[in-house]
Amino acid sequence: MIHTARSRMIIITTFVVTILAAVIAIGLGSVHISIPDILSTIVNGRNNEGVYTTIIWDIRLPRVLLALIIGASIAISGALLQAVMGNPLADPGLTGVTSGAAAFVLLILLANPELTHLIPLAAFTGGLIAAAIVYALAWRRTGITPITIILSGVAVNALCGGVIGFLSILYSDRLPSAVQWMNGSLAAKGNASLHMIYVYAIIGWILSIFAIRKANIIRLGDQVATNLGESVTRIRIMLSILAVFLAAISVAAVGMISFVGLIVPHMARLLVGSDYKYMLPMSMAMGAIVLLIADTGGRTLFAPLDIPAGILMAVIGGPYFLYLMRKRAF
Amino acid sequence: MLKVEQLSISYEQKEVVHNFSFEVEQGEILSIIGPNGSGKSTILKAIARMQPYNTGSILFEGENMRRLSSKEIARKMCMLSQQNQAPSDISVKNLVAYGRYPHKKWFERLNADDESVIDWALEKTYLSHYKEKPIAALSGGEAQRAWIAMALAQRPQVLLLDEPTTFLDIAHQHEVLELVRELNRDMGMTVVMVLHDLNQASSYSDKIVVVKDGIRAQMGTPNEVMTEQMIQQIYRMEAEIQYVSWDKAPRIQLKNTVRV
Numbered sequence: 338m339i340h341t342a343r344s345r346m347i348i349i350t351t352f353v354v355t356i357l358a359a360v361i362a363i364g365l366g367s368v369h370i371s372i373p374d375i376l377s378t379i380v381n382g383r384n385n386e387g388v389y390t391t392i393i394w395d396i397r398l399p400r401v402l403l404a405l406i407i408g409a410s411i412a413i414s415g416a417l418l419q420a421v422m423g424n425p426l427a428d429p430g431l432t433g434v435t436s437g438a439a440a441f442v443l444l445i446l447l448a449n450p451e452l453t454h455l456i457p458l459a460a461f462t463g464g465l466i467a468a469a470i471v472y473a474l475a476w477r478r479t480g481i482t483p484i485t486i487i488l489s490g491v492a493v494n495a496l497c498g499g500v501i502g503f504l505s506i507l508y509s510d511r512l513p514s515a516v517q518w519m520n521g522s523l524a525a526k527g528n529a530s531l532h533m534i535y536v537y538a539i540i541g542w543i544l545s546i547f548a549i550r551k552a553n554i555i556r557l558g559d560q561v562a563t564n565l566g567e568s569v570t571r572i573r574i575m576l577s578i579l580a581v582f583l584a585a586i587s588v589a590a591v592g593m594i595s596f597v598g599l600i601v602p603h604m605a606r607l608l609v610g611s612d613y614k615y616m617l618p619m620s621m622a623m624g625a626i627v628l629l630i631a632d633t634g635g636r637t638l639f640a641p642l643d644i645p646a647g648i649l650m651a652v653i654g655g656p657y658f659l660y661l662m663r664k665r666a667f
Numbered sequence: 668m669l670k671v672e673q674l675s676i677s678y679e680q681k682e683v684v685h686n687f688s689f690e691v692e693q694g695e696i697l698s699i700i701g702p703n704g705s706g707k708s709t710i711l712k713a714i715a716r717m718q719p720y721n722t723g724s725i726l727f728e729g730e731n732m733r734r735l736s737s738k739e740i741a742r743k744m745c746m747l748s749q750q751n752q753a754p755s756d757i758s759v760k761n762l763v764a765y766g767r768y769p770h771k772k773w774f775e776r777l778n779a780d781d782e783s784v785i786d787w788a789l790e791k792t793y794l795s796h797y798k799e800k801p802i803a804a805l806s807g808g809e810a811q812r813a814w815i816a817m818a819l820a821q822r823p824q825v826l827l828l829d830e831p832t833t834f835l836d837i838a839h840q841h842e843v844l845e846l847v848r849e850l851n852r853d854m855g856m857t858v859v860m861v862l863h864d865l866n867q868a869s870s871y872s873d874k875i876v877v878v879k880d881g882i883r884a885q886m887g888t889p890n891e892v893m894t895e896q897m898i899q900q901i902y903r904m905e906a907e908i909q910y911v912s913w914d915k916a917p918r919i920q921l922k923n924t925v926r927v
């Protein structure tokens with residue numbers, strides 16, 4: 338029995354640790370900044386003439402906030418998809434939602450660069466199409482099995498990979514910046530990306546608080562949920578749209594980041610149990626800290642190289658995923 | 668209470684239930700029996716909105732169920748299947764609490780009244796001591812009782828049970844059926860259940876409907892329905908009907924398969 342008081346403590350602790358980690362991460366980099374300096378620079382506001390004002394306000398703080406917001410959003414997205422599909426393998430990356438969104442964003446970045454303001458919308462559309470294909474392919478009368486998720490995810494990912502490859506050849510001159518974006522790099526994204534997504538992210542988070550009860554009900558199975566007077570199909574569609582939305586804004590801002598949506602909800606479940614009242618906030622906090630660590634690690638471990646967080650996540654996430662398979666977590 | 672009129676159900680373009688009607692009065696226990704694949708579970712699922720039907724109607728207290736919202740139906744009726752899967756770490760009490768959701772708006776929290784209904788449901792199913800235990804730690808019979816407790820927390824007037832005893836050993840089968848009878852007697856809860864075991868159907872039902880090939884073969888009290896001819900026609904088994912001193916229901920002794 339996982340105790341509710343204990344779960345609450347774990348969640349609060351994780352949030353506190355996340356904030357601490359964020360402050361420490363702001364201090365790390367080619368110029369080391371001490372914690373008192375960080376705090377005073379933040380408290381004094383961005384127009385203050387301090388030594389670190391530009392570094393912190395224009396570079397480090399936006400990047401750290403971006404990592405936190407995106408990590409949290411992808412983790413929530415994964416947690417919601419797992420409820421919808423009733424399967425711990427459902428994740429925006431494996432199901433192809435991420436690459437669907439990426440293909441549509443590339444369509445803008447490469448083919449129509451003048452439409453940059455439509456990137457979030459394009460990502461959302463691409464993600465929705467990918468999700469719809471996965472459902473059409475994977476849904477059986479008895480629900481979704483791990484095999485069908487993986488297979489339809491492979492199909493959708495291949496399709497999107499094809500589109501992305503095709504676009505890259507057609508517009509090879511504009512490719513370098515797009516590649517940087519596609520790798521899931523938070524470098525040089527800064528304030529522009531942050532401003533593009535933070536409102537959407539907060540809306541998504543608020544909506545996901547309202548999704549908690551519905552997510553819990555569909556975990557009881559279609560039959561029980563129907564019995565409780567819920568329209569299972571409607572819940573599925575609404576939660577999926579929300580999950581795609583959260584994944585899409587992340588793709589729009591920083592490109593493809595894999596495994597966060599798969600691993601984080603799994604770890605959260607181990608720590609606080611499968612009740613979404615606890616699991617969802619825990620996923621949010623852990624997603625934030627995991628991506629922050631990946632991004633900060635990427636930019637400091639191999640400095641002056643800046644390894645995209647997406648690449649670091651893939652390197653850590655792949656083996657962890659294999660480990661879960663060995664433990665037969667799916 | 669619940670009236671099924673001329674129901675026809677198709678499954679992948681093949682009609683499996685034909686023109687099926689029956690009615691159950693308030694406070695009755697009605698069992699649907701029949702061979703495998705006769706369509707008995709399909710009929711129950713259609714009543715519980717889990718199986719669409721082509722023609723016919725299902726009336727709840729005279730009102731067509733198609734005109735009621737799913738939440739309204741959830742407050743009147745509850746279906747329990749032979750096997751349910753729950754997240755393994757959910758506690759008995761939390762599971763039972765879900766039964767209150769049809770009575771709540773989407774943002775409403777459980778209040779003291781809900782808590783007392785939950786406690787009452789746990790007590791009725793003898794699970795008060797287990798309420799903090801995770802479902803996965805319960806035996807099959809206890810888990811089935813927990814699902815019944817959840818159904819009770821919905822405060823339904825009609826309880827639908829799809830083979831509630833199939834995966835239980837005989838002691839737990841008895842326990843679940845005794846609980847159903849108790850709920851029926853103490854609270855006047857109307858029960859419609861699909862059963863495999865003819866003797867269980869005979870001793871726990873007020874009325875029995877016999878289904879074969881999606882057609883209603885017979886309907887009546889256990890005494891009327893449980894005859895040697897019926898068993899021979901429906902199940903192709905030779906049987907003998909006996910009466911024992913401690914139960915007024917007919918008891919069925921099966922003998923041989925009839926060779927055709």
